[in-house]
Amino acid sequence: MGVSYLSALSLSTGMRILLVEDEIKTLFFLRQGMEEQGWTVNTAMEGDTGFRLASNDDYDVIVSDITLPGMSGLELCAQLRNRGIRTPILMLTALSDTDDKVAGLEAGADDYLAKPFEFRELLARVKALARRPTTSVRPEKILQFSDVIIDLNAKKVTRSGKEISLTPREYALLEFFLRNPGVVLSKVAIAEKVWDLNFDTGTNLIEVYVNYLRNKLEKGFDKKIVHTLFGQGYVLREE
Numbered sequence: 001m002g003v004s005y006l007s008a009l010s011l012s013t014g015m016r017i018l019l020v021e022d023e024i025k026t027l028f029f030l031r032q033g034m035e036e037q038g039w040t041v042n043t044a045m046e047g048d049t050g051f052r053l054a055s056n057d058d059y060d061v062i063v064s065d066i067t068l069p070g071m072s073g074l075e076l077c078a079q080l081r082n083r084g085i086r087t088p089i090l091m092l093t094a095l096s097d098t099d100d101k102v103a104g105l106e107a108g109a110d111d112y113l114a115k116p117f118e119f120r121e122l123l124a125r126v127k128a129l130a131r132r133p134t135t136s137v138r139p140e141k142i143l144q145f146s147d148v149i150i151d152l153n154a155k156k157v158t159r160s161g162k163e164i165s166l167t168p169r170e171y172a173l174l175e176f177f178l179r180n181p182g183v184v185l186s187k188v189a190i191a192e193k194v195w196d197l198n199f200d201t202g203t204n205l206i207e208v209y210v211n212y213l214r215n216k217l218e219k220g221f222d223k224k225i226v227h228t229l230f231g232q233g234y235v236l237r238e239e
């Protein structure tokens with residue numbers, strides 16, 4: 001039995017689930033089944049209660065019905081995403097309607113299951129969401145690369161513990177780099193993500209800002225971290 005099996009096992013037995021469902025029989029049935037997996041299940045029967053619980057506590061996965069009294073499952077989902085809460089969300093609905101599925105995914109849900117479903121199908125979906133490496137289980141607070149740290153809440157940047165003062169644009173640029181370590185970022189991608197612009201090849205805006213950032217981030221430190229790849233763009237790498 002390998003380490004990966006063990007870690008997957010411990011992940012799936014210790015999970016915390018928020019279940020939002022207004023149909024009491026379904027709620028009890030799902031809760032019981034999940035508790036039999038060794039999961040901790042908190043429940044809400046209204047969207048507003050679900051939103052409050054999800055905002056105040058950390059869950060591995062949220063399972064929510066779409067049609068709920070008060071705030072709907074879609075609103076619940078959209079409002080959590082607006083708050084920067086990225087907990088994976090599995091939406092349930094009685095309607096196997098494509099429009100509902102699209103609406104759910106647009107609201108920021110990660111997966112979708114139409115009722116009636118088999119319970120083991122729900123378990124498999126929940127486990128898959130909890131394992132997904134791209135979704136963070138808790139809202140992100142810190143981004144780190146090498147000795148550079150961004151505190152996303154305080155919008156504070158430090159390198160080796162020394163605070164570095166950046167303009168909002170330089171900060172956005174650094175955040176984009178830290179979210180993509182080791183990835184070659186083209187000027188086009190940077191212009192779109194950081195400036196929300198279509199890249200005009202006549203401008204040296206990106207070079208100028210990358211240089212501002214380097215001056216603040218690398219002066220007085222041994223290692224360079226933002227590297228230019230001629231004709232390709234930039235890459236965050238420790239060298």
Ligand code: CA
Pocket residue numbers: 021022023065066067068
């Ligand atoms: Ca319902």
